[in-house]
Amino acid sequence: MDQELKELLERCKAEERSAQAALYSRFASKVFSTALRYTDSRDEAADIAQESWVKVFRHLAKFTEFNSFEGWVRRITVNTAITHYRRNLKHRYHEDVTETLATPLDLAASKKADFTMEEIQSAMSALPKGYRTVVQLYLVDGYSHKEIAEMLGVDINTSKSQLSRGRKQLQGFLLNMARRAQPQPGLPHSDEA
Amino acid sequence: MKSPLENMPPLEQGETPWTAAEMQVREAMLAAEVAAPADLESKVMKALDATSAESVGGAAVKWVAAALVGSALVWAALGGEPEAPVVVSPQQEVPVVVQPASPVTALEEDQTQAEVVMPPSHEAELQKEVPVVSPESDVAMESPARMQPMEVMSGRAASMLEASSEGQLDLQHDSAQPRLERRPATLEVKQ
Numbered sequence: 001m002d003q004e005l006k007e008l009l010e011r012c013k014a015e016e017r018s019a020q021a022a023l024y025s026r027f028a029s030k031v032f033s034t035a036l037r038y039t040d041s042r043d044e045a046a047d048i049a050q051e052s053w054v055k056v057f058r059h060l061a062k063f064t065e066f067n068s069f070e071g072w073v074r075r076i077t078v079n080t081a082i083t084h085y086r087r088n089l090k091h092r093y094h095e096d097v098t099e100t101l102a103t104p105l106d107l108a109a110s111k112k113a114d115f116t117m118e119e120i121q122s123a124m125s126a127l128p129k130g131y132r133t134v135v136q137l138y139l140v141d142g143y144s145h146k147e148i149a150e151m152l153g154v155d156i157n158t159s160k161s162q163l164s165r166g167r168k169q170l171q172g173f174l175l176n177m178a179r180r181a182q183p184q185p186g187l188p189h190s191d192e193a
Numbered sequence: 194m195k196s197p198l199e200n201m202p203p204l205e206q207g208e209t210p211w212t213a214a215e216m217q218v219r220e221a222m223l224a225a226e227v228a229a230p231a232d233l234e235s236k237v238m239k240a241l242d243a244t245s246a247e248s249v250g251g252a253a254v255k256w257v258a259a260a261l262v263g264s265a266l267v268w269a270a271l272g273g274e275p276e277a278p279v280v281v282s283p284q285q286e287v288p289v290v291v292q293p294a295s296p297v298t299a300l301e302e303d304q305t306q307a308e309v310v311m312p313p314s315h316e317a318e319l320q321k322e323v324p325v326v327s328p329e330s331d332v333a334m335e336s337p338a339r340m341q342p343m344e345v346m347s348g349r350a351a352s353m354l355e356a357s358s359e360g361q362l363d364l365q366h367d368s369a370q371p372r373l374e375r376r377p378a379t380l381e382v383k384q
Contacts, residue, residue: 032229053237
């Protein structure tokens with residue numbers, strides 16, 4: 001951790017308002033983008049981010065410099081987002097899942113990756129909410145199946161199967177984007193050399 | 194050189210290996226920075242102020258409540274009388290207003306306390322259970338009580354007879370009820 005951040009955190013622990021504003025400015029876009037990964041609306045992401053920031057400032061004394069501050073903030077944001085997700089799950093109607101699973105050939109094709117940020121975000125948001133949440137938690141934020149099961153209140157096997165299906169759908173979407181980008185799609189070649 | 198797979202979460206047995214696309218997804222997602230709404234900072238700071246005010250306010254309310262309870266206890270211990278209704282615990286003594294006994298109660302006490310010795314013939318009559326006959330029971334049931342002769346009704350305690358002679362018993366009867374025929378009775382009381 002750099003010295004500047006360390007001093008900033010100490011001032012934040014003393015509830016110095018200017019330090020809190022500086023810390024917010026430094027990580028605001030990270031926190032907001034993390035919140036946005038777990039929801040479909042910017043308004044809800046803003047609510048999640050606001051709640052996360054309050055938790056960050058309130059529990060700053062618990063943070064030790066042995067951890068990565070960014071990782072600590074991200075975990076708080078993810079936990080807050082999951083709380084929102086579970087709360088909203090009660091009011092959500094059943095999602096129709098259109099299975100666009102990738103074939104083994106597609107999987108080989110997706111090994112050759114060159115996607116833009118927009119394509120990746122588009123593919124992720126095309127996933128059904130349940131699959132997307134598990135893929136985000138496992139692939140992006142690095143939670144284990146056991147942790148995901150506890151966070152979402154589901155069985156470990158449910159987490160595993162949702163990850164497997166989510167991964168296949170994600171690769172299917174990405175491959176479709178890659179094919180659309182190429183005018184004459186041939187059999188994609190493997191990158192394994 | 195560090196392999197990109199080392200940054201990927203470990204996969205469990207049976208799961209397909211991470212693809213390059215997934216690695217890129219992970220990297221892109223973790224690196225993503227989306228500008229937060231402009232008003233979010235002020236909302237966060239307001240929420241912080243609100244939570245700190247809540248915690249300070251909550252503590253203040255607790256202190257005020259504790260002070261009020263404490264002062265009330267001290268005041269009560271010094272012998273003050275509350276104007277407002279006070280909840281009394283079961284252990285505390287509550288003053289009870291005792292009302293004078295009613296005439297009927299006094300009469301009943303007289304009945305139980307009077308020691309009257311009667312001749313054996315009268316005692317035998319008194320042992321008999323005298324059914325009470327009311328107009329309602331007349332209508333309601335056809336009991337043998339209705340068939341009791343009037344003489345049986347005369348077998349009453351001496352105190353009751355005295356009371357009836359003084360007109361006290363009439364107070365207990367409904368004016369609508371049929372009046373009983375009064376007969377002169379002789380009573381020998383042994384000294």
